[in-house]
Amino acid sequence: MPTEVRSLNEECGVFGVWGSPDAAQLTYFGLHALQHRGQEGAGITANDHGKLQTERGLGLLADVFRDPRRLARLTGQAAVGHVRYATAGNHGLENIQPLSFNFSDSQFALAHNGNLTNAVTLRRRLEQHGAIFHASSDSEILMHLIRRSPAATLTEQVKDALRQVHGGFAYLLLTNDCLIAALDPNGLRPLVVGQLPTGGYVVCSETCALDTIGATFVQDVQPGELLTIDDHGLTIDHYTTDTQLAICSMEFIYFARPDSDIHGVNVHSARKRMGAQLAVEQPVDADIVVGVPNSSLSAATGYAEASGLPYEMGLIKNQYSSRTFIQPTQALREQGVRMKLSAVKGVVAGKRVVLIDDSIVRGTTSRRIVKLLKDAGAKSVHLRIASPPLRYPCFYGIDIQSTNELIAAQQTIREMCQTFGADSLGFLSEQGVVDAVGLSTTEPYGGLCMAYFNGDYPTALYDYQAEYDAEIAQLQANHEGVIK
Numbered sequence: 001m002p003t004e005v006r007s008l009n010e011e012c013g014v015f016g017v018w019g020s021p022d023a024a025q026l027t028y029f030g031l032h033a034l035q036h037r038g039q040e041g042a043g044i045t046a047n048d049h050g051k052l053q054t055e056r057g058l059g060l061l062a063d064v065f066r067d068p069r070r071l072a073r074l075t076g077q078a079a080v081g082h083v084r085y086a087t088a089g090n091h092g093l094e095n096i097q098p099l100s101f102n103f104s105d106s107q108f109a110l111a112h113n114g115n116l117t118n119a120v121t122l123r124r125r126l127e128q129h130g131a132i133f134h135a136s137s138d139s140e141i142l143m144h145l146i147r148r149s150p151a152a153t154l155t156e157q158v159k160d161a162l163r164q165v166h167g168g169f170a171y172l173l174l175t176n177d178c179l180i181a182a183l184d185p186n187g188l189r190p191l192v193v194g195q196l197p198t199g200g201y202v203v204c205s206e207t208c209a210l211d212t213i214g215a216t217f218v219q220d221v222q223p224g225e226l227l228t229i230d231d232h233g234l235t236i237d238h239y240t241t242d243t244q245l246a247i248c249s250m251e252f253i254y255f256a257r258p259d260s261d262i263h264g265v266n267v268h269s270a271r272k273r274m275g276a277q278l279a280v281e282q283p284v285d286a287d288i289v290v291g292v293p294n295s296s297l298s299a300a301t302g303y304a305e306a307s308g309l310p311y312e313m314g315l316i317k318n319q320y321s322s323r324t325f326i327q328p329t330q331a332l333r334e335q336g337v338r339m340k341l342s343a344v345k346g347v348v349a350g351k352r353v354v355l356i357d358d359s360i361v362r363g364t365t366s367r368r369i370v371k372l373l374k375d376a377g378a379k380s381v382h383l384r385i386a387s388p389p390l391r392y393p394c395f396y397g398i399d400i401q402s403t404n405e406l407i408a409a410q411q412t413i414r415e416m417c418q419t420f421g422a423d424s425l426g427f428l429s430e431q432g433v434v435d436a437v438g439l440s441t442t443e444p445y446g447g448l449c450m451a452y453f454n455g456d457y458p459t460a461l462y463d464y465q466a467e468y469d470a471e472i473a474q475l476q477a478n479h480e481g482v483i484k
């Protein structure tokens with residue numbers, strides 16, 4: 001049943017600004033810096049003296065706004081924007097955000113990054129009470145909850161609504177007279193605040209977007225916080241104090257841009273430390289270190305530095321292809337990997353190669369790349385992964401919601417090594433990830449959500465629990481020893 005609303009708001013990027021005459025233009029630049037977080041759709045809503053206007057479409061941001069008149073129409077001193085990642089079956093324009101809502105007394109635009117774990121239950125309950133949903137996305141749920149809240153002020157209504165939704169979420173809500181931002185009680189998704197040189201404020205998924213528009217970093221939004229920005233400035237409040245920091249470890253491992261800082265830790269530096277720790281935990285007698293471009297280059301340089309082996313450019317990425325994982329079908333993903341990467345024969349021929357990748361999900365990339373290197377004449381290929389085996393699904397906004405898709409849930413490390421045709425295979429430990437990220441916190445797992453690796457979810461799974469239990473039981477029966 002949860003399939004109705006799953007996989008809809010994953011890995012998106014959000015950007016909002018209040019107090020700039022070029023609000024929509026800044027949002028465009030900010031979203032451009034966040035394009036890696038979603039490439040299936042993009043949109044911007046601008047607020048001109050209390051009137052909200054939206055432009056959105058399917059595809060890359062530059063495609064959606066190819067006609068300059070679209071951006072020119074978005075006048076006003078505040079805006080929110082969204083870049084969307086979605087999986088198969090959910091490609092309709094109606095799911096592209098920001099979602100706009102027009103009421104007789106007000107207008108709202110909502111941008112959401114994350115995934116709710118109780119969306120099906122909430123939606124069913126709301127529908128029973130007459131709510132009508134336009135899209136299949138779970139983002140509309142928040143708006144219905146806000147409008148149904150009996151609280152006296154908008155802030156209290158939003159708080160009321162936020163206490164009812166569970167899972168991973170970073171919300172931006174643009175109203176006629178303010179911009180509201182909220183983060184889930186575990187801080188699963190990154191969200192930061194910046195200030196413009198002219199005094200206005202920006203809230204967005206990653207600091208790389210602040211740098212792009214010349215905003216200064218103010219703070220990471222903390223779990224359970226509710227921020228309101230209006231003409232009087234920034235107000236920081238919270239809708240719950242029952243919080244902990246459990247930020248998605250995949251943001252550090254793969255997803256965020258290397259030039260972003262999350263809770264004070266630079267993503268590139270964290271990845272480099274993961275690579276260095278991997279060299280300590282999984283050493284290899286080899287000639288060169290090669291990283292899978294681009295997401296593994298930080299980890300590969302760390303591995304090379306710590307092992308003393310030379311780092312070589314043994315693989316080249318075609319800069320004009322998009323992220324293969326973000327293709328909705330396996331056939332497209334495989335074709336994508338072929339178009340994306342090629343081996344540099346002169347570098348790898350006759351060499352014992354340590355091949356570094358940041359993670360293995362379905363195994364499509366590893367299988368293909370080991371073969372590429374061997375075809376190019378590599379003497380041996382030792383695959384080293386700068387994260388632990390990914391065995392458990394994510395329900396908070398990363399597009400891995402079934403163990404059936406995870407090769408490490410289906411095969412042992414030895415079996416995977418054979419599947420990939422590698423000469424050896426080694427992974428970084430969980431503690432290695434925690435230490436390499438090194439957030440200054442005493443929270444469990446060093447403030448990270450490590451559920452993909454150990455099945456220890458920081459929230460209840462609600463709508464997903466029964467299906468998840470069944471899948472795990474099935475896996476345990478089939479593959480004793482792989483899944484706990």
Ligand code: AMP
Pocket residue numbers: 250254292295296323325326357358359360361362363364365366398399400
């Ligand atoms: P796969 O080929 O399915 O094993 O995917 C692994 C590759 O996809 C790795 O090289 C990562 O760089 C990248 N990756 C890992 N997790 C994700 C994710 N959630 N979304 C998109 N790409 C990912």
